[in-house]
Amino acid sequence: MENPSPVEPVRIALKKSESLDIEWSDGAKSHFELRFLRRMCPCAGCQGERDLLGRTLLPVVRTTYDGPITARGAELVGNYALRMIWSDQHSTGIYSYTYLRSLSKIQ
Ligand SMILES: [Zn+2]
Known part of the structure; x- marks a missing residue:
């Protein structure tokens, strides 16, 4: 696949109980x-539960975990992804950068 100008993060800010910018x-x-x-x-473990691209997002979101979701950390994986x-x-x-970019459009 051609990928002439890969987009990558220049700044990542994680607020562990709120958001990732x-x-x-x-x-x-x-x-x-x-x-x-x-x-x-x-x-793979989570993928089966919902539409990956969000085209048919369920009106009521269900996850197997109901507690408050926070991030304990994030680390770079190679130069193409972020592991949460x-x-x-x-x-x-x-979370590959490509995936994150696509997520930012459907959120
Ligand atoms: Zn998962």
Whole structure:
């Protein structure tokens, strides 16, 4: 696949109980509520529960975890993704930059 100008974060700000903000190299900015990000976890274990691209988002969102979602941390994976470490012990979700960009459009 051609990918002439990959967009990557130039600034990542994580507020562990609220939100994740990303400034991208093309000047765009994304703001994600953590609950939203957790719900959209792209890992295999979570993927089966909902539409990945959000085209048919359920009117009532259901997750297997009802407690307050906070992030314990985030770490870069290579130069293409961000791994979120969640308060519910879940940390296998790798959020590629491409995925995050697509999420910022449907949020
Ligand atoms: Zn997951």
